[in-house]
Amino acid sequence: MLALPAAAQTTTGAGSNDTASPARASAAPDAAALDQQTPQSEPSTDAPTEDIVVTGFRRSLSAAIDLKRDAIGFRDSIVAEDIGKFPEANVADSLQRIPGVILSRDGGSNEGQRISIRGLGSEFTVTTINGAPARTTSTNNVGSSTRDFNYDVFPSELFGRVDVYKSPLANLEEGGIGGVIDLQTPRPFDNKSRVIRYSAQANYNTQSKEWRPRGSLLLSDTWGNFGALFGVAFSQNVNERSGFQSTGGGTSGYNSSALGRRPLVAAPGAGPLPNTSGPFQFDLDLNNPLARFGNLTRDQIANGYLPRFYRIYASNTDRERLGFVGSLQYKSDRFEASIDGIASDLTDTTDEYTFGVPVRNTRTVAGTTSAPGTGTNSGLIPLDVRLDDYNNLYGTFGNSSILTESFYRDSKTTFRYGIARAVYDVTDTLKVSAQANYSESKAVYSENRIIANIFGITTTFDPTVNVTYPTISSPVDFTNPANYRSPSLGFAINDELDREKTARAVIDWKPVDGDDQMLSLKLGGSYVSTLKRVQRQDGSSIAATRALPQGGTFANNPTGVFANMDPYIQFGALSNGGNAGYPSQFATFSRDFVMGTLDANSANRAATPALNQAFTAEEVVKAAFFETSFMIPIAGRPLRMNWGVRFLDTKTLIDNFRSGTGGTFVPQQREGGYQNFLPSVSLTYDVTPQLLLRGSTGQTITRGSLASIAAGTRVPNIFNPAVTVGNPDLRPQQATTYDAALEWYFAPGALLSVGGFVKNITDRPFSVVEQVPFGTLGLPSNLFSCPSLGGGACPPALGGNTIDPNFLFNRTITINQDRLKLKGLEFAYQQNFTFLPQPFDGLGVTSSLTLIDQQGNDFVLTNGDRIELQGVPKYAYSITGFYEKGPVSIRGSYNYRGKTGQNSQNTGNNQVPYLNAQGYLDGTVSYRISDMIELRVDALNITNQNSYLFYTDPTQASGNGESRRDNSFFNGTTISFGVRGKF
Secondary structure (H helix, E strand, C coil): CEECCHHHCCCECCCCCCECCHHHCCCCCCHHHHHCCCCCCCCCCCCCCEECCCCHHHHHHHHHHHHHHHCCCCEEEEECCECCECCCCCHHHHHCCCCCEEEEEECCCCEEEEEEECCECHHHEEEEECCEECCECCHHHCCCCCCCECHHHCCHHHCCEEEEECCCCCCCCCCCCCEEEEEECCCHHHCCCCEEEEEEEEEEECCCCCEEEEEEEEEEEEECCEEEEEEEEEEEEEEEEEEEECCCCEEECCCCECCECCCCCCCCCCCCCCCCCCCCCCCECCCCCCCCCCCCCHHHHHCCEEECCEEEEEEEEEEEEEEEEEEEEEECCCEEEEEEEEEEEEEEEEEEEEEEECHHHCCCCCCCCCCCCCCCCCCEEEEEEEECCCCEEEEEEEEEEEEEEEEEEEEEEEEEEEEEEEEEECCCCEEEEEEEEEEEEEEEEEEEEEEEEEEEEEEEEECCCCCCCCEEECCCCCCCHHHCEEEEEEEEEEEEEEEEEEEEEEEEEEEEECCCCEEEEEEEEEEEEEEEEEEEECCHHHHCCCECCCCCECCCCHHHHHHHEECCCCCCCCCCCCCCCCCCCCCEECHHHHHHHCCHHHHHHHCCECCCCCEEEEEEEEEEEEEEEEEEEECCEEEEEEEEEEEEEEEEEEEEEEECCCCCEEEEEEEEEEEEEEEEEEEEEECCCCEEEEEEEEEEEECCCHHHHHCCEECCCCCCCEEEECCCCCCCEEEEEEEEEEEECCCCCCEEEEEEEEEEEEEEEEEEEEEEEHHHCCCCHHHCCHHHCCCCCCCHHHCCCCCCCCCEEEEEEEEEEEEEEEEEEEEEEEEECCCCCCCHHHEEEEEEEEEEEEECCEEECCCCCEEECCCCCCEEEEEEEEEEECCEEEEEEEEEECCEECCCCCCCCCCEEEECCEEEEEEEEEEEEECCEEEEEEEECCCCCEEEEEEECCCCCCCHHHHCEEEEEECCCEEEEEEEEEC
């Protein structure tokens, strides 16, 4: 085996054969980590030995390989290079090097945010901290009630090791069909001596062109049996993103309906035909005297695809994160205990602007002299239009409008975590461990926007020059506030609270512990209480009564509103991607006007919460588990096996609101629950000292979204006639998993492996949609945007802003029905090229490739044909090349994921949504002058990857989706320059 330096060697706790974390040398294994370790084989006497002292990133990789090799099940690890020195700036960024782990980045910050394992979404992954489950959310998914864990809340300096469990073990927390990720914080006895580690950096983003600081300080020391550790980390960065939005797929002006094909065009002089199907409604005024068809036919234009919006998008996010970690530890020969804590505050301040033509509203676009919705000249007039090879319509249109948003998004997440734990070796063979944990995540997200319009103008839309930075132009001056009309407000604030209370106790008895045989019995139980509270408040109507400097209010003085508009984008002109037709400047409202004059957030706080979608849900899970592990020789080689079963009882207690009379809401309490019996078995056989064969099977679950379980009547989108209702009887998805792998440790610090996995998932969520009259929902009309709901939704007889009680809405409830099957292959290769001549012997590589096939998620075309929509990337790979020699360290990582299907629901236009294939290149260069001073440069997203959604029509030519995009953004490159070291 590879001999690591003292600070990184693996050690064995008293009376235990479990291998402790290399980051915890000389310390008794902690209860949480120890409970999740599987019994290890003794080092083979005939294995090759070689003493090689390694440091830095190479040490981290070697320690992780040792942990992987010693585990019985399927576990991968990331280990700190040294105490307080995690390999990457973000924990999630490190995890993407593990086979099967795919990273989702937050475009507003350029950082890794959520993790999925083997292609399953982040909600299929359970994250624990020191073995205790935790939950936290951030940025614009606050209020979405997901079970995601957002890693960007934490600085990486708070952690010393991360374990990823892909196969089930009875002692692991249930809930992760994808896997379980355990984050482990450092403790003072991880190092025998006093440690003072620091870092100081400056962050720079190539699009915002702003500099911000980053730094950390960690202090650790021990005195006899006592130790203390304290760390603090602070960072800021400003990230700018820009590009194009369509806010949905495209559709033709005269889409076919479910009842059969309607006439393509209206009879001459009959006016435009309304569109009654597809993802949105719009009109083309083909009978207008100004209409020009050019070399296209009337039918071709009528059936050409337009996006729901063609508009630009730009945002500027100022992020600040402050984190603390602390530990008080006592350690003797037989007893070890600690109190550990984490605190982290993440604040995002985002200025966001959109600007473009709302195609979806062309049925209500006024003529040049009429108020919105009252004109008789409704619909876009084709003046000079073209079709591309994929039937996308573009060019110059008359009677169009501009809709622009000045959007101010602010989010803050406050996370607090504490755990008390103890391990006592009663005898050399009997050990008792216990821990109790409390964590709380409070997240607030405000979304405050002002909408302004320019009506009845001619605009040109041309994506052929640059699809992400398209031409959107007009003879009208976009920077002149006097050209804008009809301001409106959309203010809201979302609160999401997650609170976890857990307790866990384990008895571990190892009656046999010999060189070639071992028997271990583990019995334990846990209690987990998880509370989630969600609330949304809309203060738009209150803010509309605020006094304007020009006199009057937003509601009664719309002309005065525009006196507060600036003729420019607040954070400066946008990049245009080389296309001069992309609007780099247009008029906007300032943050001071929204947050100061209109006092948006105080208006939100004064508003009555939206009771229809507010809820408090508590899940109480009582679990018991039993594991037995053993090692026996087979043909002279050790076979290690773990068998266990986990039983759990889940109760869900829901407090929400049901619709009453007259648009009121009445409190109600509901209960749900279920029980699960989850067996698992894992084995590892050393075929040779270097070749290992692994296998595992078991059952796991993933609980449903709390929005689908606990919400009353939610409004997913104010522009669509649709609501969703909660189902407290929704059962968790359950999977039977199978894993197998062959691993070859052919040299010190080296690995070549191939593995396969199968996951059969039952009780998948299935959306049942029924049409019901709006009047039966008990919702007020002001929860929706009347002009966007379609013809007849808000008739003039009711004032134009009240929804007809008989107008049909789609009501969706989620039930258990579907099935899903995943199967895949994983490959990994890691090696230090020490066999090369100097100075090339400092080179090395670590890489992985994952291939995934998914069955059971069909997209049904309108003609009844089905295509298999894979909601996971078919393949993903990661490759990290590094060079460490003397004081020089260079590392580059490229992580790639294939395109990913987003939604299997056909909205009527046969367009399948995908997230594009993405590859991110990150890098690090450092030079160590001494232990006290190391100069360092880190870079994220070096190639400035274009991230976007696209919609492909299976009935059209290949490649059509690349021309039909949404949320196509560039986020820039983030570079950090600085120094770090230790004393």
